[in-house]
Amino acid sequence: MEPVPAKPDPRPQELIFVVEDDPDVSRLIEFNLRSAGYDVSTFFSGPPVLPSAAILQPSLFLLDIMLPGMSGIDLCRQIRQHESLSRTPIIFLSARTQEPDRVQAFDVGGDGYITKPFSPRELICRVRNILRTPVELPSPEVILIGDLEIDVASMTVRVAGHSVLMTVREFRLLEYLARHRGRVFTRDQLLDAVWKEGAFVTPRSIDVFIRRLRGKIEEDPRHPRYLKTLRGIGYRFESQK
Numbered sequence: 001m002e003p004v005p006a007k008p009d010p011r012p013q014e015l016i017f018v019v020e021d022d023p024d025v026s027r028l029i030e031f032n033l034r035s036a037g038y039d040v041s042t043f044f045s046g047p048p049v050l051p052s053a054a055i056l057q058p059s060l061f062l063l064d065i066m067l068p069g070m071s072g073i074d075l076c077r078q079i080r081q082h083e084s085l086s087r088t089p090i091i092f093l094s095a096r097t098q099e100p101d102r103v104q105a106f107d108v109g110g111d112g113y114i115t116k117p118f119s120p121r122e123l124i125c126r127v128r129n130i131l132r133t134p135v136e137l138p139s140p141e142v143i144l145i146g147d148l149e150i151d152v153a154s155m156t157v158r159v160a161g162h163s164v165l166m167t168v169r170e171f172r173l174l175e176y177l178a179r180h181r182g183r184v185f186t187r188d189q190l191l192d193a194v195w196k197e198g199a200f201v202t203p204r205s206i207d208v209f210i211r212r213l214r215g216k217i218e219e220d221p222r223h224p225r226y227l228k229t230l231r232g233i234g235y236r237f238e239s240q241k
Helices: 023-035 049-056 072-081 099-107 120-131 168-179 187-194 205-217
Strands: 015-019 039-043 060-064 090-094 112-115 142-145 148-151 156-159 162-164 184-186 227-230 234-237
Touching: 015 023, 015 049, 023 039, 023 120, 039 049, 049 072, 060 072, 060 120, 072 090, 072 099, 090 099, 090 120, 099 112, 099 205, 112 120, 142 168, 148 168, 156 205, 168 187, 168 205, 168 234, 184 187, 187 205, 187 234, 205 227
Parallel strands: 015 039, 015 060, 060 090, 090 112
Antiparallel strands: 142 148, 148 156, 156 162, 184 234, 227 234
């Protein structure tokens, strides 16, 4: 992976946490991210990451999966359980290319997956796409469906009055389906609608996100009330009378 000049991002610097135990790879990632206009903090293992992140509140985590002492998968789980970090985007870096590895990464809360070796241009493109998620929200609105409350203005979700932690990606998918309840969407349609960088996320990844959403909003995820599967077609948010 050779370093290449990257056009600086015009926005104020965003802090990215890079967790990679290979010093050469870590330095190269840091060089290219800084060249693209980002601030970077690097770590060679998982344990010190969470305490620092709780204070510095990074905009993005880049996590190697194979880390000493604590895997990137375990670190991702801890990040997703932390109240102030639960929505922070996470991109995994891994030499593992099999579908089960990708599924596990998305299943624990990952937002992206980059296989090694990768080019600096791909890395910067993926980072920019993840961080380009619009912060502007529609006019304040609350979507009420059954015992589900989706507050668009604050990007919060409540089920039967209880708050449910969600990542930005999960919220975007849930909101989109809820706004178009009763309509059937294929996996590809959901990728096009919700993921700006859909080319980097496989249609089967949608299944992982749907499963995560069901675990958070459904009383019985095995028999969902809201998120219905239409076998061979896709998914539908069930209208509630």
